[in-house]
Amino acid sequence: MTKHIKHGHGGHGHHGRSQGHGPTAHGHEGGDLDWDVMGPSLEHEAELGLQQYREAARWVAGLPAVREVRRVLDVGSGPGVITCLLAEEFPAAEIIAVDGTPVLLERVRARAERLDLGDRVRTLYAELPADLGKLAEADLIWAANSLHHMGDQRGVLAGFAGLLRPGGAVALVEGGLPTRQLPRDIGIGRPGLEARIDAAAADWFADMRATLPDARQETEDWNALFGEVGLKPQGTRSFLLDLPGPLSGLARDHVVENFARQREVLADRLTAEDLAVIDRLLDPADPAGLHRRDDVFVLSARTVQVAGRL
Ligand SMILES: C[S@@+](CC[C@H](N)C(=O)[O-])C[C@H]1O[C@@H](n2cnc3c(N)ncnc32)[C@H](O)[C@@H]1O
Numbered sequence: 001m002t003k004h005i006k007h008g009h010g011g012h013g014h015h016g017r018s019q020g021h022g023p024t025a026h027g028h029e030g031g032d033l034d035w036d037v038m039g040p041s042l043e044h045e046a047e048l049g050l051q052q053y054r055e056a057a058r059w060v061a062g063l064p065a066v067r068e069v070r071r072v073l074d075v076g077s078g079p080g081v082i083t084c085l086l087a088e089e090f091p092a093a094e095i096i097a098v099d100g101t102p103v104l105l106e107r108v109r110a111r112a113e114r115l116d117l118g119d120r121v122r123t124l125y126a127e128l129p130a131d132l133g134k135l136a137e138a139d140l141i142w143a144a145n146s147l148h149h150m151g152d153q154r155g156v157l158a159g160f161a162g163l164l165r166p167g168g169a170v171a172l173v174e175g176g177l178p179t180r181q182l183p184r185d186i187g188i189g190r191p192g193l194e195a196r197i198d199a200a201a202a203d204w205f206a207d208m209r210a211t212l213p214d215a216r217q218e219t220e221d222w223n224a225l226f227g228e229v230g231l232k233p234q235g236t237r238s239f240l241l242d243l244p245g246p247l248s249g250l251a252r253d254h255v256v257e258n259f260a261r262q263r264e265v266l267a268d269r270l271t272a273e274d275l276a277v278i279d280r281l282l283d284p285a286d287p288a289g290l291h292r293r294d295d296v297f298v299l300s301a302r303t304v305q306v307a308g309r310l
Helices: 039-048 050-062 081-089 102-114 153-163 193-210 222-228 249-265 272-282
Strands: 071-075 094-099 121-125 138-144 164-180 231-243 298-309
Touching: 039 050, 039 081, 039 102, 039 249, 050 081, 050 138, 050 164, 050 231, 050 298, 071 081, 071 153, 081 094, 081 102, 081 121, 081 138, 094 102, 102 121, 138 153, 153 164, 153 222, 153 231, 164 193, 164 222, 164 231, 193 249, 193 272, 222 231, 222 298, 249 272, 249 298
Parallel strands: 071 094, 071 138, 094 121, 138 164
Antiparallel strands: 164 298, 231 298
């Protein structure tokens, strides 16, 4: 995934937000990225993970705490791949895609129209937590890979708690495992490249979080945090994305995008030797490169935490 850095913005609001996203779109990484241009890559990433998210949505729908779902807020919806999936999985509900990036909300609308879901999918521009007051009450608040981009995560969760209808639930997709795409030893460079990339990305993520507006350090014990904002934990489960090699064109392109983005985002945090290996991996003509090798795969896990009203 190509990384696009936003330069020269300060202060708060959409354009002042440190727009983290990271070397892999849904990983634990951050950075000063521009959501405006990330639509296609976010869409691509979510499409590859559709089955994983479908399983997650079905598990959430089947929890005893989740009753009749008439309205879903998909907070930090991005381009709406998961928004539309939620519309399919909750056929009696209207789904409101909430995001702080208008061009991504346009993509949500286009996708919903394409899939004939336009009558049940709405969009709402909101910058959280500042715009919490714009959000309608809901039976399910789904926030996938978005809360960690908000400085005051506790404040946002407390806002969610106040928006839940009786019997409502919050489903938070945060954490899991970093994506693995190559074997430990790839025959070039020092074994363990991806583990070193993860370490660099974790460091970068911490810097990204620290520079968000109203940044507040929070121990990522989501169930404890749920309790502190008046929500009762209802279950935690992780869902796998498991695409074994050899990869299809689409999945392979995604891996190439990921490494290209990591190369750019983490250039200052990786050694010259590792950068040289990544350059070989990205070279379409190199027989050891990602375009040509058969041992490239995608394996990742996303964790979903659910909480209901006390
Ligand atoms: C990594 S994307 C996740 C997209 C989608 N939920 C998914 O999992 O595929 C994060 C999204 O959160 C949005 N976002 C980040 N910070 C936000 C904030 N403070 N308020 C509202 N939306 C925000 C971004 O615009 C982006 O669309």
